[in-house]
Amino acid sequence: MVLSISSRRLMKELKEIETKGTPPGIQLLKADDMETWIFLISVLGDETVYKGETFALKLKFEPGYPIDYPQVTFLSDDQYQPPLHPHVYSNGHICASILGSEWSPVLTALSICITIQSMLASCKKKERPPGNDRYVRSAPLNPKLTRWAYEDDTV
Amino acid sequence: MSSDEDANDYFEYEDDGFEDDEMDQEAPVKKDYDVAYNVKTLSQVIDMQKKAIANIQTVLELDASTAAILLRHFGWNSEKLQEQFFNDPSKALTDAGLSPPSSPSAHTSPLLPPTASSSTPPRITRSSKRVATPATTRSRSAVSIQTSFECPVCCIEYPAASLSTKTLALGCGHRFCRDCWVEYVVGKIRTDGESAKIQCMENGCHRIVKGSLIDQLVDPDTSQRYRKLLNEAFVSDTATLRWCPHPGCENVIECSQAPPRMLNQIVPTVTCGCGNELCFGCGFAASHRPVLCKLVKLWQKKCADDSETANWLQANTKECIKCQSTIEKNGGCNHMTCKKCKWEFCWVCMGPWSEHGTAWYQCNRYDEKSGMDARDSQAKSRASLERYLHYFNRWANHELSAKLDADFYKNTEKKMEAMQQSGNLSWIEVQFAKQAVDTVIRARITLKWSYCMAFYLKRNNQTELFEDNQRDLERAVENLGYLLEQNPEPDSISKLRADITNQSAYVQKRHDILMDDTLKGYLERRWEFSVDI
Numbered sequence: 067m068v069l070s071i072s073s074r075r076l077m078k079e080l081k082e083i084e085t086k087g088t089p090p091g092i093q094l095l096k097a098d099d100m101e102t103w104i105f106l107i108s109v110l111g112d113e114t115v116y117k118g119e120t121f122a123l124k125l126k127f128e129p130g131y132p133i134d135y136p137q138v139t140f141l142s143d144d145q146y147q148p149p150l151h152p153h154v155y156s157n158g159h160i161c162a163s164i165l166g167s168e169w170s171p172v173l174t175a176l177s178i179c180i181t182i183q184s185m186l187a188s189c190k191k192k193e194r195p196p197g198n199d200r201y202v203r204s205a206p207l208n209p210k211l212t213r214w215a216y217e218d219d220t221v
Numbered sequence: 222m223s224s225d226e227d228a229n230d231y232f233e234y235e236d237d238g239f240e241d242d243e244m245d246q247e248a249p250v251k252k253d254y255d256v257a258y259n260v261k262t263l264s265q266v267i268d269m270q271k272k273a274i275a276n277i278q279t280v281l282e283l284d285a286s287t288a289a290i291l292l293r294h295f296g297w298n299s300e301k302l303q304e305q306f307f308n309d310p311s312k313a314l315t316d317a318g319l320s321p322p323s324s325p326s327a328h329t330s331p332l333l334p335p336t337a338s339s340s341t342p343p344r345i346t347r348s349s350k351r352v353a354t355p356a357t358t359r360s361r362s363a364v365s366i367q368t369s370f371e372c373p374v375c376c377i378e379y380p381a382a383s384l385s386t387k388t389l390a391l392g393c394g395h396r397f398c399r400d401c402w403v404e405y406v407v408g409k410i411r412t413d414g415e416s417a418k419i420q421c422m423e424n425g426c427h428r429i430v431k432g433s434l435i436d437q438l439v440d441p442d443t444s445q446r447y448r449k450l451l452n453e454a455f456v457s458d459t460a461t462l463r464w465c466p467h468p469g470c471e472n473v474i475e476c477s478q479a480p481p482r483m484l485n486q487i488v489p490t491v492t493c494g495c496g497n498e499l500c501f502g503c504g505f506a507a508s509h510r511p512v513l514c515k516l517v518k519l520w521q522k523k524c525a526d527d528s529e530t531a532n533w534l535q536a537n538t539k540e541c542i543k544c545q546s547t548i549e550k551n552g553g554c555n556h557m558t559c560k561k562c563k564w565e566f567c568w569v570c571m572g573p574w575s576e577h578g579t580a581w582y583q584c585n586r587y588d589e590k591s592g593m594d595a596r597d598s599q600a601k602s603r604a605s606l607e608r609y610l611h612y613f614n615r616w617a618n619h620e621l622s623a624k625l626d627a628d629f630y631k632n633t634e635k636k637m638e639a640m641q642q643s644g645n646l647s648w649i650e651v652q653f654a655k656q657a658v659d660t661v662i663r664a665r666i667t668l669k670w671s672y673c674m675a676f677y678l679k680r681n682n683q684t685e686l687f688e689d690n691q692r693d694l695e696r697a698v699e700n701l702g703y704l705l706e707q708n709p710e711p712d713s714i715s716k717l718r719a720d721i722t723n724q725s726a727y728v729q730k731r732h733d734i735l736m737d738d739t740l741k742g743y744l745e746r747r748w749e750f751s752v753d754i
């Protein structure tokens with residue numbers, strides 16, 4: 067059987083992680099198959115509002131990967147909760163431009179983790195995005211089905 | 222034919238230069254608040270682009286794809302493009318996502334890699350020895366040393382000999398395999414609907430994929446889709462153009478008199494070549510005069526948010542307050558008579574109709590003071606909801622009535638045709654009813670929007686006049702609606718016809734007065750609103 071492009075690519079990414087390791091604060095928790103990976107993410111240092119907290123980031127890869135970006139959400143279960151962040155909804159959905167218009171097929175699972183980590187690191191105030199409750203009430207399961215746009219509260 | 226199509230037919234009226242209905246006597250008069258515009262067909266729109274591209278091609282001595290990308294980047298503003306290009310060609314090209322003029326690959330086929338030559342014998346790959354680096358930072362230097370190439374997207378290895386046929390890089394030098402390019406470009410076009418701004422696959426690289434290359438990469442169907450998206454982007458990037466929003470119509474309206482900054486004082490209603498009206502300002506698929514675009518948008522959002530509350534109001538049935546039997550509204554008229562107990566009342570306010578026929582008529586006005594007094598004990602939010610519902614109810618009612626009027630007319634029409642065939646009426650005599658129904662529907666749509674306007678209008682000494690005009694039109698419309706619901710009988714038809722014709726002319730007059738005064742009021746800055754416009 068010919069390996070699909072997404073599997074070939076993910077195997078290569080996995081190999082790189084195994085040989086080179088992950089950056090500080092990022093840890094591969096689970097990569098049992100070429101469909102769903104889970105990374106643990108924490109922000110290091112004393113400057114962060116997330117000191118001592120660890121979050122679980124779930125990446126779900128579809129056959130179109132890496133031309134198309136994966137589904138990326140923070141886990142929300144008994145063990146892990148999504149960070150309180152102005153771009154993270156309480157259901158774990160994330161509003162980040164690389165998971166949308168700024169996605170490039172050369173980006174990797176690890177580069178997504180690095181971007182999300184720096185997004186957390188630059189946060190000064192822990193709060194939910196405006197309109198969180200309304201979004202979460204009607205949000206699709208797959209965050210890729212959401213057309214992310216800046217909140218417009220003028221109307 | 223559906224009643225929606227019917228309703229659209231009724232929107233043909235005189236404000237523009239396109240009136241060709243022989244039954245309309247008035248010559249079109251251009252008012253201060255009207256805008257001049259042209260209707261363009263799709264092929265004229267394509268020609269507009271071709272002309273602009275050809276012009277830039279000649280002036281700046283560039284190929285068509287490059288000229289097109291530059292024009293798209295500069296929002297099709299040829300003068301601005303030329304100015305910037307003469308100032309600093311490199312900057313203009315790079316900003317637009319093109320290779321600067323000095324780059325050797327700028328005007329050559331991107332299919333040929335700068336260094337790999339097909340005469341180079343394929344070598345055994347060395348990439349297996351390369352230390353793995355994260356894909357984000359991996360450089361494409363593998364290309365410059367003549368060796369096999371691993372596509373950073375799919376991780377497939379290509380021998381050096383196949384580089385020129387199986388892989389390609391844009392002017393920026395970021396190389397990927399052809400298969401990945403195809404999948405990427407097709408996805409951008411078919412899934413994301415992108416066209417003019419499809420960029421290089423490399424992270425952070427803004428180099429644009431040219432149209433000529435896209436045509437080489439994709440299947441004919443996708444290519445056609447791409448051209449269509451380019452047209453759409455051209456229209457949406459050009460402030461003076463707007464697509465006709467009516468289904469099946471591919472026309473484009475060109476208007477230079479309604480830039481966004483003017484939309485706080487004009488409502489640029491235009492009529493497309495397909496016969497339907499639209500608002501050039503916001504693209505609303507009908508006239509929303511006399512209300513400003515911004516207020517329409519706010520109103521629609523409000524109605525959507527409050528739709529649960531509003532739904533029950535839109536219901537077509539109400540209970541008679543005297544005998545509790547259910548009454549269905551089956552005509553546009555607000556004058557209701559309970560079939561069971563003969564109680565006559567107003568559909569809108571449920572008040573006795575006897576109070577509506579005369580000078581005392583309070584159905585268009587929400588008396589804020591007495592209303593507030595009556596609701597003194599209730600929460601403020603409840604009061605504001607009730608205020609909204611008051612206006613919404615009237616707004617929705619006129620929409621419903623306009624539809625019902627159209628339905629009702631179909632029955633009348635049949636009856637009149639029968640009379641015509643039996644020789645009691647001539648063809649021309651039958652037409653008065655159609656004209657009157659058109660007038661009623663048009664007036665109802667205007668009234669409908671006047672309630673949206675009233676909701677946002679701040680009370681000042683000018684609003685009284687607005688409400689008077691609104692009330693006069695409303696009363697005239699209800700009277701005409703009532704007449705139109707009378708059964709035409711051969712012996713009473715001439716009297717009915719005279720009444721309907723007179724009342725119809727009166728509605729027309731009241732309609733024009735309301736429209737004229739309200740739209741002029743914007744230009745004269747007479748209106749103040751509770752929201753920022």
Ligand SMILES: [Zn+2]
Nearest residue numbers: 372375398401
């Ligand atoms: Zn590839």
Ligand SMILES: [Zn+2]
Nearest residue numbers: 393395421426
């Ligand atoms: Zn590039």
Ligand SMILES: [Zn+2]
Nearest residue numbers: 465470493495
């Ligand atoms: Zn049209």
Ligand SMILES: [Zn+2]
Nearest residue numbers: 500502503514
């Ligand atoms: Zn508008």
Ligand SMILES: [Zn+2]
Nearest residue numbers: 541544559562
């Ligand atoms: Zn009754």
Ligand SMILES: [Zn+2]
Nearest residue numbers: 567569570584
């Ligand atoms: Zn009433």
